[in-house]
Amino acid sequence: AQTVTQSQPEMSVQEAETVTLSCTYDTSESDYYLFWYKQPPSRQMILVIRQEAYKQQNATENRFSVNFQKAAKSFSLKISDSQLGDAAMYFCACICSNDYKLSFGAGTTVTVRA
Amino acid sequence: GAGVSQTPSNKVTEKGKYVELRCDPISGHTALYWYRQSLGQGPEFLIYFQGTGAADDSGLPNDRFFAVRPEGSVSTLKIQRTERGDSAVYLCASSYLPGGPGNEQFFGPGTRLTVL
Numbered sequence: 001a002q003t004v005t006q007s008q009p010e011m012s013v014q015e016a017e018t019v020t021l022s023c024t025y026d027t028s029e030s031d032y033y034l035f036w037y038k039q040p041p042s043r044q045m046i047l048v049i050r051q052e053a054y055k056q057q058n059a060t061e062n063r064f065s066v067n068f069q070k071a072a073k074s075f076s077l078k079i080s081d082s083q084l085g086d087a088a089m090y091f092c093a094c095i096c097s098n099d100y101k102l103s104f105g106a107g108t109t110v111t112v113r114a
Numbered sequence: 115g116a117g118v119s120q121t122p123s124n125k126v127t128e129k130g131k132y133v134e135l136r137c138d139p140i141s142g143h144t145a146l147y148w149y150r151q152s153l154g155q156g157p158e159f160l161i162y163f164q165g166t167g168a169a170d171d172s173g174l175p176n177d178r179f180f181a182v183r184p185e186g187s188v189s190t191l192k193i194q195r196t197e198r199g200d201s202a203v204y205l206c207a208s209s210y211l212p213g214g215p216g217n218e219q220f221f222g223p224g225t226r227l228t229v230l
Contacts, residue, residue, distance in 0.1 A: 004156075033216040043203060045157070045221035052216055091156050099170060100145065100215045102207075104156030 003027070004094050006105035013082045014113050020067075021077040021108045023092030029053075033095040034068070035102070036077045040088040048090070051075065079110070087112045116140070118222035120206050126228045127196055135191040135225045139208030146189050147219060148181055149205040157205055163189060164211060196229045203227075 004025045013019035025034065036048040051059045051068050058066050063083075067076045075094075079086055092105040119138045127133050139146050144165055149157035159173040165186045174180075178196075183189040193200055203226050207219040 037221075043205075043224045043226075045205065045207075047218050047220075050216070050218065093156075095215045098215075100147070100162055100209075100211075101159040101170065101173070102147075102149070102157070102219060103159070106154075106156050 003096050003103040004092050004105040006092050006108050008108045009106070010109045010111070012111045012113060013079070015082055015084060017082055018078060018080045019082055019110065021079075021090055021092070021110070023075045023077070023105060025073050025075060025092070025094045025096060025103075027073070027094065027096035029096060029098060032097075034066075034075045035093040035095075036064070036066070036075075037091045037093055037104075038086075038088045039091060039107070045091070049077065082112050084112050084114060086110060118206055118208055118220050120204075120222040120225050122225060123223065124226045124228070126230065128230050129196060129198060131196050131229075133193050133196055133227065135193075135204050135227070137189045137191070137206030137208075137222060139187065139189070139206070140220055141187075143208035143210050143220070144186070145209045145211040145217075145219075146183060147207040147209075148189070148191050149207065151203040151205055151224070153202070160191070160204075193227075196227075198229050201227055201229045 034051045089107045093102045146163040148160040151157040161171045163183045178194045181191045203224040205224045207221045209217045
């Protein structure tokens with residue numbers, strides 16, 4: 001069964017505009033961890049933002065913020081003031097079990113139009 | 115400081131051959147992970163080490179795959195009798211384990227394996 005689902009294979013955004021990437025996940029645990037990773041063509045996976053499930057406050061990192069809806073098991077990423085360097089594949093991931101394994105979604109390709 | 119490094123960057127081999135993929139984690143990181151990323155998909159977990167021992171190898175697809183970390187630092191992923199379906203990018207990550215499962219996993223640039 002798919003633990004993490006990203007329903008948007010591709011998203012396009014105009015430079016300086018905002019784009020929101022969707023992610024849903026499945027877990028029966030009460031405590032878990034959610035992540036957004038960025039993977040540019042260089043293949044290097046870079047952590048963008050993370051959220052602990054026990055924290056109600058949405059995480060923010062500069063232009064990146066999340067909308068964490070625990071009851072709906074939803075974890076969307078908002079990229080504000082999009083820049084050309086934001087173009088990449090974005091993966092939603094979860095440590096959803098009582099272990100250390102990351103479960104990844106299929107990814108969303110973000111293109112930024114100049 | 116230096117990040118996670120992986121060698122080789124690219125590996126092309128023939129069906130049936132044996133390959134070894136190397137991962138050098140960040141110094142001081144006690145946890146090491148291997149993931150496999152097929153084209154157009156997200157990475158999938160293969161194996162996780164705490165120190166020298168494999169704490170969880172449930173993601174290894176079959177007994178052709180094996181990984182070691184003899185001194186608790188460098189790890190080698192070994193694939194015997196390679197098949198065309200093994201073609202993928204193999205990613206290694208490390209983390210500072212005492213921080214718990216929510217600690218950031220730092221990824222290397224991966225090894226792209228192509229089996230002809």
